[in-house]
Amino acid sequence: MLAPLALAERGPLRAVLLFALVAAAAAWLDLRESLLGHALAPAIGPPEASGTYGRIAVGIVLGALITANLGLVRILPFAAQVVLIWAELLALFLAFFYSFDLSYGFIAERLEFLILQGAVTTIYVSLIAIVIASMIALAAALARLSRSGVAYGVATFYISFFRGTPLLLQVYLIYLGLPQLGLTVDAVPSGVAALSLCYGAYMAEIFRAGIQGVPRGQTEAALALGLRRGHILQRIVLPQAMRLIVPPTGSQFIAMLKDSSLVSVMGVWELMFLARTQGRSEFKHLEMLITAAVIYWVISMGFELVQARLERHFGRGVQR
């Protein structure tokens, strides 16, 4: 009884529109063969024999379900809404994968190695690259902001090249190109170097924007107080810039986590490499690819949590 009421407050027209849209789309897609169609068999008879009537019936039921669901969710408090929507989407997602008819025994046998060898290598490569990229980015951002033409030139050249070429190409350039100069680098260091250089270039621009985002008055005030230049950067500007830097940098880290799969072209046994190869001998790629997708997702959720904590930490100054 509550659902229609809540919707009525927020506009019955919208609810009717949503219902009609979903029902029409479902009828048009012909979902008689779906789980829902089979569940309605007692009412509409055998799904495949129910004809247009069955299509419309399934459409109406699905429309009603979704509309009622949204109406119900909307009367809950915000946090509960979020949890419920996540749970519902996740259930739909799992049902989608479940319909692939995967061999779960095959996944279970290989999961341990996929995590202990693959995921660990992925995390290890990404973490080292993140640390180095952050240092490169800070140096490049400061050089980009400096008054020295040489530093500015070097920094802009670096940023332009590494943002302007594909990461895969940089991996090849470092792995295949350096040996031509007599410097043979192993696969993992090559990969870390390519990731650090590429993401360092992107993050340099984020760092620069963050530093420039701190009002000039802060520096002037610090100068008036007699603080040294280095001190001003370290104690006044950077802590405030961090608040602006952290959110986009977090996205970069997550992107890097996934781009670390490119080091697999050099034969590093990381997550993506194993996902591709483990299923090959028995022609079961989808099993391992989906498993790897889930593992990547879980790791990136970990990154998201760290990012949220950092945001809270550096945002203290503006919190009320």
Next chain:
Amino acid sequence: MTRLFALGAVLALGLVPTLASAGSVLDRVMSTRTLTMSSDAEYPPQSFLNDQNEMDGFDVDVAREIAKRLGAELKIVTPGWEVITAGNWGGRWDISVGSMTPTSERAKVLDFPAVYYYTPASFAVHADSKAQTVAELNDKVVGVCGGCTYEAYLKKDLVLDAGGVPPFEYQVTPKKIRSYETDVNAFDDLRLGDGVRLDAVLSALPTIQEAIKNGYPIRILGDPVFYEPLSVALEKGDAEFSARLADTIAAMHADGTLTALSVKWYGADLTRAK
């Protein structure tokens, strides 16, 4: 100024070509007692990751035997195929036992001391297909691995200039050639149904048999259209290592070792072309 000079010196030294000098690879193998081989981990049954998460397959067994005869341990690295065929290994690995076809293009950067077996190339069609002969694939859509010899065959551009290759004819003119990253992806499209995305796939006979064994609804069409010689490869320049490998492979041909391994993995003797 001194620093600039030093940088220049380093660059100049580095630019000296790094081809393997005579005997240097052999010396490295002998002194470390390890033979490092590069192998493709996505190429069953030649080389793949088995249940125990170890490299296994025909090529791996052949390499293990070569290492044993050289008195060395076998170590396996798994770089991407294009990294292997690009040459300039820089001492990262000593040898490729990777079912590589010796072509004159590849021979510019790699040495091919010995052919160790021949792969028959065959067409596969969906189990529901009505085609009975290879000629019926004219004006059909055929899937194939991109950049490989099978694609070259379909494009009528196949150069097999190693010795002892039986002559072949171009028997099919497809309407469309669809290139995939690997053969296996082409099989995934073929299994969807006859003519859904593909009408046929041209691939290695052992790979087709492996797919059938794993429940793919496909079948082999007609006789093999050509036999592809496959050789071990090493970085250009070490003639001593090259000669030593040629002797080793010749001995493995002569005493039946290769035949036994071929029967083990393919159920047939593929060590000589029919």
